[in-house]
Amino acid sequence: MKNIFYFLVVISFSKAIAQSDLNQTKNNNPIFKGWYADPEAIIFDKTYWVYPTFSAPYEKQVFFDAFSSKDLVHWTKHEKILDSSAVKWAKKAIWAPSIIKHKNKYFLFFGANDIQNDNEVGGIGVAVASKPEGPYKDYLGKPLVDKFYNGAQPIDQFVFKDKDGQCYLIYGGWRHCNIAKLKPDYTGFIPFEDQTVFKEITPENYVEGPFMFIKNNKYYFMWSEGGWIGPDYCVAYAIADSPMGPFKRIGKILEQDPKIAVGAGHHSIIKIPNSEKYYIVYHRRPLTETHANSRETCMEELHFDENGFIKPVTITNEGVKAQFIK
Template identity: 40%
Template sequence: MSFVSYNYPSRRIRHRDFALWLDTYQDTALFRADSSFRLTTPWAPKTTKGPVIPGLFADPHITTFNGRYYLYPTTDGYAGWSGTYYKAFSSSDLINWTDHGVILDHGPDVSWADNSAWAPAVTAKNGKYYLYFSGGLASGNTAKQLGVAVSDSPTGPFRDALGRPLIRSGQYSGQAIDPMVFTDDDGQSYLYWGQGAARVVRLNSDMVSFDPAQVRVITPTGYNEAPFVFKRNGVYYFMWSEGDTRSEDYRVAYATGSSSYGPWTKRGIVLQKRLELGIKGTGHHSVVRAPGTDTWYVAYHRFAVPAGNGTNRETTIDRMEFNADGTIRPIVPTL
């Protein structure tokens, strides 16, 4: 192969003394042979990828609406995870993402919380879009509460649906964070949440209320936070994060069950660090199925590569595959 100069197309590029030179020698067969380049290693296309959205984002919730992918993460990079707003991103191919800007800001939009905008999750029902989120106060009260906001569009703007928390701090044991909604085949929606203890409850048809008497504790061994539930081939999958998000050992485990309440059989760890690539702290994930297929993807955060930590995290996406018996194969994190 040979190279051609862009600025001087009449000249040829020649290698000489470990450098590239623009030469004006006569273009003969001998010259061409002498100035050609041989590849000692076959060229292959780049297969690694960076974070799917630029910047520091964590706790991604991925879903689809009307055949398009939507991603709702925590805005990261703040000491103590004290971010105040949520953004929405959308894509047709999981590669090229459109930033739709801020969809809910605790400052002007939420009267009962002004920071700790963590782990949003969005679902569609009744012709509306519902954003479930956690928030706290910057006044020294570190207790978190869960709220719900509503919009006519998956990209907002969202408004606080209640003007108060959906779940108050201290209403149940464990920290009120990390909400997630699963809607079963019959149209019934369930709210999952909690750090330290995992809980589930049937949501009323209005999507902004529930019967407290129906709340159930479903905490599996090793559970810390970030519950996520989906259904495939009649099997319910309950996934969660183990460890602390500040630890490089933060990881994802899962269980299977016969209903949205369980009972659950723990299957083990499916996503964890990959130190040979500098990948650490892989967790707080969500999964999505490509519309009309049995192809699945997992969105999760990791320490920003190469120098991130538990408050400087980035969001990425990888394939999630199943064995013939329905168990999830170990997810291989990639750069």
Template identity: 40%
Template sequence: MNRLVAALVGLTLGAVIVVPSAHAATIATGARSLESVNFPGRFVTAAGRIDPVTSGSTAAAKRDATFTVLPGLASPSCYSFQVGGMFLRHYDFRLRLDVNAGTPAFRQDATFCAVDGSVAGSISLAAYNYPDHRIRHRDYQLWLDPYQDTAGFRADSSFRVTAPWAPKTNKGPVLPGLYADPHIVNFGGRYYLYPTTDGFASWSGTQFKAFSSTDLVNWTDHGVILDLGPGVSWADNSAWAPSIAERNGKYYFYFSGGMASGDTAKQLGVAVADSPTGPFRDALGRPLVRGGQFSGQAIDSMVFTDDDGQSYLYWGQGSVHAVRLNSDMISFDPAQVRSSKPSGYNEAPFVLKRNGTYYLMWSENDTRSEDYQVAYATGNSPFGPWTKRGVVLQKRTGQGILGTGHHSVVREPGTDTWYVAYHRFAVPGGNGINRETTIDRLHFNSDGTIRPITPTL
């Protein structure tokens, strides 16, 4: 029976399903397990069942019973449940684990709203797109069934949120959920991450978020800091690859955007705020770099500020463009733009300076390829000329780490300790639109070259 038919059966038969008023419930995000109320000791698992899990269960069984609870893919006031790169979703009213297809239908199928369960402290999960249906178990299998106002149904559809059976022991991903193109900075001794929100077909997301941390492990989600649709008049789609810079107490947020219809060329914008967590407002009311103004796609902007306080803007897919920014941080002289294409360059330029040497880093190959990787060159000025030194970050197939790229680098203040943030295919089951953000150490050799980075889980 297809969904539309099932949804209409009640009306065809003259029956009306009445869901009694229920109080919205909340679930703490992060790693959690869900225990059946009426079958204690059985937990929701990645197999779409409630299965017994004990301290003596295998590590695999414990992992299967541990979900990362995230703000809902279709609505941040609801929830989605992730295991690795896959999400719990309903399909033909059966619960299963699937790779995020990035479509509106998938996001709705994988979003559930929490209400109070049958006993104190428990929760029940209603489908975002079928609010009169709830997740319940039948013969230990999980189904999405129309609500029934009976004690049995309420018990079958209620779960206790417990500590995770498989606590997080690995370093990555550092952000729960699907995020790519991370830009990492340190403002005032606190680290901030600005990623692309991932998991959308054709990377069509519209919102930017900010996260912050004091230790690079525990991250605070500051929510949406810029939404292209209502916040930017010239873009409503393709919120990609942000970066940020500070000057005189103002924070300048550089981003890529496009229109969902009409001219689909990507353009670069700049927004401004009084805080690194926004809210940001479009500083110009128009693009900073128009699509087609320079060769290649106008994406992947970043700002490097030299020791003398001069800031430089870099961007571009296909070629890397560089220019001095004016002191207002929102304008430049187009006639002064310098363009180049280092061997292997595709996108995502990033510039840093150490001990008088300038480093231009970039991503090679396509982000949808498992061979997406980071290379670098050195030079004696912010404009080069650049001497390529080689690849420093690439896949580790033996560990299931693929598509390592679109990185950024930050130094721990007052030290020579450096970190690299980058994305990879979500582990497991990820692909070029299902990517996750992680962080590893970056080391320099005594001669100033960068030691190959070991991507870790």
């Protein structure tokens, strides 16, 4: 009888575990708890990382948390990898982190202070650490970009690494987007052949949140449209043969679903190494929330048609299934 009882207990426990795993994989959006926005997803050493904005009023939005995962489903929180106290010139509103690894160092680019003109202190900064989870410290002691060039507010920075290893800073709010060639040590910029530093590559309807990736030698440029506090926030894209464009808008690929969530936008893309699997990581506002900063980070698989165009993304509560990096 004891053996039968033990067997039944084991079976019952196994079913409970299986059901628990099923529940975990059934609703994976948001991918982690808390109000987080503007997520940049990246892979370091077979580990997924997401660096989001801590979504709060500007006076409280003064630090970054990061999240890591081995399978896209179970996430570990790394608290306060950068605090504005480590950046003397950053007083409020640090957001939209973008990260790149270079010579065993991790360089975290961020916007700070939400400057409204060239006379205010703030803009795009750089922090550095020896581990992806930090802690990060101010790299330059001043902003990397602290002025409005071509009408672009210095926010929403993205670091793009081209096929030849050259890195570019792509950034901009207020409906203007610039690209600039970064120095190898990220301390400044290398002028283009015509001696200009910041070139405008703004596509039609661009508002903010630029992102770029390469697929089949084509440059996919993506951005957010609409107002971030409204339901019309969305993601659109263009394709070109160069990171300089010209980028002609193709159309929207991510937007709200009134049955699921609103305000879907400001995203990033990750590609699973040695595969053709792509994922889009973005933020959205739950239907139960009305506050502008009640944003959560979610993920969906990204698909392409036979011509290389991005298929519209269906936002879900299910999210994505476990995906390990081989």
